Amino acid sequence: xxxNNHTSLHGFILLGFSDHPKLEMVLSGVVTLFYFVxxxxxxxxxxxxxxxxxxxxxxxxxxxxxxxxxxxxxTSIIPQMxxxxxxxxxxxxxxxxxxxxxxxxxxxxxxxxxxxxxxxxRFTAICKPLHYLVIMNPHLCLKMIITVWSISLANSxxxxxxxxxxxxxxxxxxxxxxxxxxAMVKIACIDTTTVEMSVFALGIVIVLTPLGLILISYxxxxxxxxxxKSKEGQQKAINTCGSHLTVVSIFYGTIIYMxxxxxxxxSKDQGKFLTLFYTIITPSLNPLVYTLRNKDMKNALRxxxxxxxxxxxxxxxxxx
Numbered sequence: 001x002x003x004n005n006h007t008s009l010h011g012f013i014l015l016g017f018s019d020h021p022k023l024e025m026v027l028s029g030v031v032t033l034f035y036f037v038x039x040x041x042x043x044x045x046x047x048x049x050x051x052x053x054x055x056x057x058x059x060x061x062x063x064x065x066x067x068x069x070x071x072x073x074x075t076s077i078i079p080q081m082x083x084x085x086x087x088x089x090x091x092x093x094x095x096x097x098x099x100x101x102x103x104x105x106x107x108x109x110x111x112x113x114x115x116x117x118x119x120x121x122r123f124t125a126i127c128k129p130l131h132y133l134v135i136m137n138p139h140l141c142l143k144m145i146i147t148v149w150s151i152s153l154a155n156s157x158x159x160x161x162x163x164x165x166x167x168x169x170x171x172x173x174x175x176x177x178x179x180x181x182x183a184m185v186k187i188a189c190i191d192t193t194t195v196e197m198s199v200f201a202l203g204i205v206i207v208l209t210p211l212g213l214i215l216i217s218y219x220x221x222x223x224x225x226x227x228x229k230s231k232e233g234q235q236k237a238i239n240t241c242g243s244h245l246t247v248v249s250i251f252y253g254t255i256i257y258m259x260x261x262x263x264x265x266x267s268k269d270q271g272k273f274l275t276l277f278y279t280i281i282t283p284s285l286n287p288l289v290y291t292l293r294n295k296d297m298k299n300a301l302r303x304x305x306x307x308x309x310x311x312x313x314x315x316x317x318x319x320x
Contacts, residue, residue: 055297058133112152112252115210166190167188
């Protein structure tokens, strides 16, 4: 217990990519760029979908939640990561590490469930178009979002508390660039098989169950699309679902490879790069994916840019 208190007082050391100093310099630039793109892209989607009345639909309500989630997700990781990459100090306080651990797990779990909810929304829109707005009413959408965030919070509290209660015997070297659950489990000084199996079991519930629902939804969607006689109708349905399916493939593919492997299957550097991909690069790609395939979102963004330009011109005119 005393040794654990020692760790609590002095915090943790995030080794990250410290054994590759030149890589750290490159990564700091890349991470900063993607963080900027993430903020600009997701903020634009939130503002555009709020300001354009045509986008006040369930689909864009969930998309706003996804964009907000991505902003929170990256912000819980990147500022601390950049501090560690820019300087020789690789430490993080105990409170900072614990906060990051809980928030990271909470938001990651939320994204898994939110993508499943978004697939149900697409299933209802394409398979039951006449009843879509009745089924996906604002009250139900809000209840679904609250349920998603609540279940994810419960999952985070359970797994993270279980992990933090493991004795560490003074070990405070985390071989990662963030306080992630597998990295915390590795520094425990007892057999962690029970905890690893608990993580694996809950991973199946939080990751594979939503993925199964997504696949079932898209199975029905595919049948419905094939029954559409007009090519224009088919193309519209494909474009609407294609964006979501692309995001699902990128996110779930990485998550499954990372977390649903009992034991230490992946090399440490491979694990770090995969985590870097789905925590930093994926959130910056989401706005691009949804915008490129969506005419309504493109039009809303154009309006947003036009309004901004007009307000800037009027301010200049007032000054002159």
